[in-house]
Amino acid sequence: MRLELPPGMIAVSRDAWQTLLSQHIATPEFEPPVRRGQRRYGVPLGSWRLLLHDKEDRPVEVRATLLNASLAGVMLLSRRELPENIPVLLAFCDGEQEYVLTGAIVHCTSTVGGHKVGVRLRFPEAPEPQTP
Numbered sequence: 001m002r003l004e005l006p007p008g009m010i011a012v013s014r015d016a017w018q019t020l021l022s023q024h025i026a027t028p029e030f031e032p033p034v035r036r037g038q039r040r041y042g043v044p045l046g047s048w049r050l051l052l053h054d055k056e057d058r059p060v061e062v063r064a065t066l067l068n069a070s071l072a073g074v075m076l077l078s079r080r081e082l083p084e085n086i087p088v089l090l091a092f093c094d095g096e097q098e099y100v101l102t103g104a105i106v107h108c109t110s111t112v113g114g115h116k117v118g119v120r121l122r123f124p125e126a127p128e129p130q131t132p
Contacts, residue, residue: 005089009100014123017101018071020094043069048076050117051089052105064117066092073103073121079114088119 005011012020024043043066050062064076074090082088082105090101103119 005100005102009091009098011102011124012099014071017121017123020099021069021071045069045092045094047092048074049091050076050078050082051091052082052086055083067116073106074101074119076117076119077111077114078108078117081110081115082108082117084108087122090119 021043024045045066048064048066050064052060052062054060062078062080062082064078067075067077069075084105084107087102087104090103092099092101101121102124103121105117106120107116107118109116109118
């Protein structure tokens with residue numbers, strides 16, 4: 001199953017995501033801590049829209065709140081349980097600018113107030129350099 005980006009939207013690149021994260025954290029070093037492969041950061045990018053397809057392949061939009069983010073993924077809180085191992089588009093705003101990330105849901109865990117949804121990010125491939 002493949003999701004299409006909304007018209008006029010471009011998926012955020014890995015470099016753009018790193019720049020965006022570094023603008024919102026006090027210490028922008030991305031060193032891994034001992035326990036995890038990527039350090040997680042609390043980032044004030046609150047409300048997100050998740051765009052995915054349900055079991056009947058119908059498009060679904062789910063609202064969620066960002067709990068934390070790393071270079072490789074995000075953890076969101078959703079009121080709805082979501083299926084694992086499916087592609088998802090993540091739309092969010094930073095000020096007036098809207099961004100879209102692509103990824104896949106890797107886990108959905110029940111918690112107080114909803115479900116913690118872990119998404120591994122997938123970044124668009126960098127274009128091949130053109131040779132004259």
